[in-house]
Amino acid sequence: MAALPDRLVIRRPDDWHVHLRDGAMLRAVAPSTARVFRRAIVMPNLLPPITTAAAAEAYRERILFAVSGSNGFEPLMTAYLTDTIDPGELERGFSEGVFTAAKLYPARATTNAEAGVSDLARIAPVLETMERIGMPLLIHGEVTDPEVDVFDREAVFIERQLEPLLERHQGLKVVFEHITTAEAVAFVEEGPPTLAATITPHHLQINRNAMFRGGFRPDAYCLPVAKRELHRIALRGAATSGQPRFFLGTDSAPHSREAKESACGCAGIFNAPHALESYAQVFEQEGALERLENFASVFGPRFYGLPLNETTIELVRQPLEVPHQLELGGQSDRLLPLVPFQAGEILPWRIGAAPA
DSSP, rough: OOOSEEEEEEEEEOOOEOOOOSSSHHHHHHHHTTTTTTEEHHHHSSSSSSHHHHHHHHHHHHHHHTTTTTTTTTEEEEEEEEEEEOOOHHHHHHHTTTTTEEEOOEEEEEEETTTSBBBBGGGGHHHHHHHTTTEEEOOOOOOOOTTTTTGGGGHHHHIIIIHHHHOOOTTTOOOETOOOOOOHHHHHHOOOTTTTEEEEEEHHHGGGGGGGGGGGGEEEEEESSOHHHHHHHHHHHHTTTTOTTEEEEEOOOOOOHHHHSSOOOOOOOGGGHHHHHHHHHHHHHOOOOGGHIIIIIHHHHHHHOOOOOOOOOEEEEOOOOOOOOOOOOOOOSEEEOOOOOTTOOOSSSSEEEEOO
């Protein structure tokens, strides 16, 4: 058996799905993403949501200010689709390079999704415009019908919404984000070349038991929720398969302690501080370290039609103990206590040299 490497140098990765929030939270968490990733698709579910090019440009400037001096980090902005969004605004924003993609949240599907789309028929002109101009559609793929079990929401979405949508819009480029089920893996594998999916580190690392170990664990609660072990195994197989349809998207989604530990705790896992190290652990466990670079740094930009990053980042085999809690904040902000994903665990890899 060949000796395992002690050092891994890969092309600098991109994060194709991240929540950077706004205000003090933005200033606290954005540097964790910018430290590692060259580019990131930034989610638009602020209050109010990002529905215009002007709002996206302003948000982009706030992000760049929060990460000033962070190795040339580039936020890629997205539009939040609503029932009444103007197709012309999307087309202008996309043609001017402000919007990279548009995000579909089914109404009330997750955090700050109250203004999301209530019925796909309402945005048919928007989807037709996006298909015509080549603008990617990013989908939070869950139904919100109260009669559907929360653990079945993704599979039902595929049957009721995603499959018909792809049939109606065969030229539309679609990213099925943060997939969580074996059904989603199979659907993407068998789908058209215009369909891809992102996979998070937490859905590769945990199953739904993590939420209920010794009581309810709010820091393991996200949407879509983690599923049964058989689904985690399917996701690990997809991520490490070398298939270009699957690529990295952390869905890092920080919340304050008050929001997580409340009577109606918010969904979201903050994995940005050690996401790449977590992915490396999974790929090594699956005997696929040589495929990590493609998953993290190649397949995403190729799907989006963007150039590959020219710089590199180094991972070294040194134990990394993930802190139980991080105190993060901007220059004049109150430090925010945030619990990172895999808090208290020891990861076998850590980032060595900074991106160069």
